Amino acid sequence: MIRLRHVLPIVLGACALGAMMATTPDFNSVFRPLRTTAPNGAAAHGRLLAVRFADWQTAQQLSFERYGATVMRDTQGVFLVVEFDISDVRESVRLAAAWQGRSGRRYDQTKRVDDAPSTVDTRQFHPGLEDRGRAVFELPPDEIEGGTLLLARKGPNILDSELALTPPAGSPARHNKLLRLEP
């Protein structure tokens, strides 16, 4: 008869190993940005900066000045223009903005309004200076309500901060037919 004390360590070891294998997070869940979520009105603090949601509005068409000419953009969905306040910056940064819609789809800032004034793709934010940034998204209208604004450092962002800002409940109060983006 095999003694229990010879078999037990092996069985326990096998159970421990099985538990570890079953609960090991996979690559996708380990190597991803570290998200800090802030409820509406509060500031989210990341490694390099703190951000607070300021304002939002939607528009059917956008216009802005580019190299002296006026450029118009229209869309089949809707343009969402979000503004946010930046503070407590630790290092000069460029930011990338994305909108995570209600369905979970991720909409990056639209490149169709590159070179528009004050949009987050061209600006740098510096320590000691409070600033306001603006991000423009193009998306279907039903992705706006229940969505989240995501801000992170521009570039590959695997294990760095990602700031998630919750907008006010509902949809933006202001909807414009044509919105002109001013500096």
Added chain:
Amino acid sequence: MRQLAWLATATLLFCTLVAFNGWPALRDLASNREWRAQQVQSGAGSLKGLHITVTEQAAAIAEPRPERAAVHVRLQIRVTPEARDAWKDCRVSLRDPHGRVWMPLASANTDGAIKMLSSDGRNFGPCSLYRRDEQAGEETIQADQLFLMPSDGLQGLRLYVSGVGTRPDALSFAIEPAIRRLR
């Protein structure tokens, strides 16, 4: 006693494995951080064959926005081919005693601002070590950097200059810009 010896061996091997796997990651991090900065008191210093002098430093505060200051720093750099190979590139940043880091501005307005702040009205461009003259062995180049900072943070600043090939070593110059008030 034998179990203890095995445990000790296992611990030692584990530590070796961690060090072995972590060493490239640590090397990678060291090539991006400026941990070992040589403090330079006189305004001129050299590191790995590159001789750097801070020739101009000025700050300008515009009355419409008195909380911000534009700081201009001009460097004169004596480059030899050996130094160029050792440094590979050049990165300039400003740090304050609290550890905040400012990177140079790179936008459409920087050219005009540097020309206005410099003593001779010229802009030599950002610090870059690429070979400008095929024949010359040793070259002297100038580099202009513009930083945007809070007006109350101009004390105790240090300018850090380093390259990919020198980090974590860097040169650190004390910066005390003369402040001009612009209307």
Added chain:
Amino acid sequence: MAPSQPSLIRRGARRALAASGITAAILYSWWQAVENARTPQSLPQAEVGEPLVLGRVALTPSSLQLRAPSPSSSDQRPLLVLSAKLENITGQTQANPIGPPQSLIEAKAGKADLGVPDVKLLRDGEFLKQLQPRMPEEVEIIWHAPQGWRAGEVAFTFFRQQFKLKDNLYGQASWLGYSAAAHMAATPEAAP
């Protein structure tokens, strides 16, 4: 006295049993090679107006035109323009999915490979930089036809990119290689 050896047949049978696994593998791979050579490889035909799923995007070709180059452009080769509707079927914004580095559509005019096309967003009249999920866009995919080429049949091959949630190396979600998905032969209409 040496122990009697099992008969040749028994020894042979044991060895055959031991080698049965690898024998089966070799025979199977030979048979696969024969099968692949026997059945003609043909790609499904793409139809105008039918959506093609190409991994990240769904492409619905609508028309093919041959246009004269604009008088102000430096390149005076005629333009082969495939109008299509592109929809991003992933959950994230995608950068221009029709190449580079690898074009999802290969076009051959006769023997000449037409290279990587430019993609223009019809809504703006500028190059397509991004596609947002759930927002299909009308685009024009533009190739430069060879100089002096008469309107003839153009052979298009559409490639699909494969997505794996856990790839073989790190178990990381990634978009992998391309494989041919469909074929289309069309003659361009002359542009009005």
